[in-house]
Structure formats: C-alpha cells, structure tokens
C-alpha cells in the first residue's frame with residue numbers, strides 16, 4: 001500500500017489518469033467537463049474530449065470550433081476549469097487553467113492528425129447554437145479555418161480521494177506543485 005501522506009504521488013496519480021484519458025477513449029478522463037465564464041459572467045459547462053496531456057509542461061489540450069460559445073467566452077476571459085470524476089479510483093480531479101486559443105498555421109500538425117470523418121466537427125453551418133427551422137436543418141462541412149486548439153496551461157489542481165478516510169490536496173504551479181493537504 002502506498003503512503004497516503006505522499007503529496008507527489010497523489011498528484012502523479014491525477015496526471016496518470018489524464019494521460020490515460022488521452023490514450024483510451026473508454027477511460028473516464030477522456031471526457032472532462034470544461035467550464036468557462038461567459039462575457040456576462042455566467043458559468044458554462046460542457047463535455048469535451050481530452051486530446052493531449054503533458055505532466056512535464058503542465059498542459060492539457062482540447063480541440064474545438066472557433067464559432068462555439070466557449071471560444072467567445074475564452075476570448076473575453078481566458079480561463080477554464082476542467083472536472084473529472086474517476087469512479088473506480090474514487091477520485092475527483094479539478095483543474096484550473098489559463099487558455100490560449102491557437103488557430104491557423106499553429107494548429108496544422110493537429111489538423112493533419114484528425115481523421116477525415118472527424119473533421120466535420122469543425123465548421124457546422126449555421127454556427128453552433130444558432131436557431132434552426134427544423135431538427136436537421138444544418139450542414140457539417142469540414143472547415144480547416146474553424147479548427148482551434150485550446151492550449152490549457154494548468155495553474156492549479158484540487159484532488160479529492162474518497163477513501164475510508166477522505167484525502168484532499170491543493171496544488172499550484174506558483175510553488176512548483178509542492179502541494180498542501182486541505183480539509184476535505
């Protein structure tokens with residue numbers, strides 16, 4: 001049994017789950033809830049797919065269409081929170097991030113990796129969220145210019161483990177991820 005006092009191991013466990021989410025579409029961290037704040041100050045949460053995770057850089061990557069509300073929100077307020085619940089590990093992962101919206105040449109490598117059939121996720125006409133006259137009154141052409149990578153630089157983690165005795169810790173980039181146990 002690993003040492004329950006080991007803060008570094010606790011954080012490493014979270015990164016391990018994030019990495020699994022990228023590699024395995026059935027892993028719980030594949031589909032985090034991604035929350036932004038609208039220009040009007042209203043919280044907005046939605047499911048996204050986790051496309052990359054780097055524990056060394058402390059970054060996560062999400063792909064989206066620049067015409068979505070989340071991009072409008074991020075242009076106004078470039079912060080996002082991600083939330084993941086890992087049932088088998090009884091672990092809640094909450095992540096706070098600063099987000100850069102990358103488009104154009106900067107995302108050419110990622111675009112090339114996306115299968116033809118999946119590229120239609122970027123370019124819906126009319127724009128996502130626009131009212132339509134009937135249920136299927138839209139088209140989904142693949143539109144390279146609408147593709148964006150949201151590069152999320154992690155600034156903080158809040159981890160909660162619901163064991164026999166609960167454990168909760170806060171980690172911030174500012175102190176080199178030293179971590180601090182907090183009351184659950």
Ligand SMILES: Cc1cc2nc3c(=O)[nH]c(=O)nc-3n(C[C@H](O)[C@H](O)[C@H](O)COP(=O)(O)O)c2cc1C
Pocket residue numbers: 031044045046047048049050062063064065068069070071128129
């Ligand atoms: C399983 C699942 C995965 C999704 N993955 C993404 C994604 O990776 N990127 C994305 O922009 N939207 C994704 N969506 C759609 C979003 O949840 C959302 O409906 C859409 O992006 C519009 O959100 P917004 O208007 O709040 O920006 C996904 C939805 C589901 C159900």
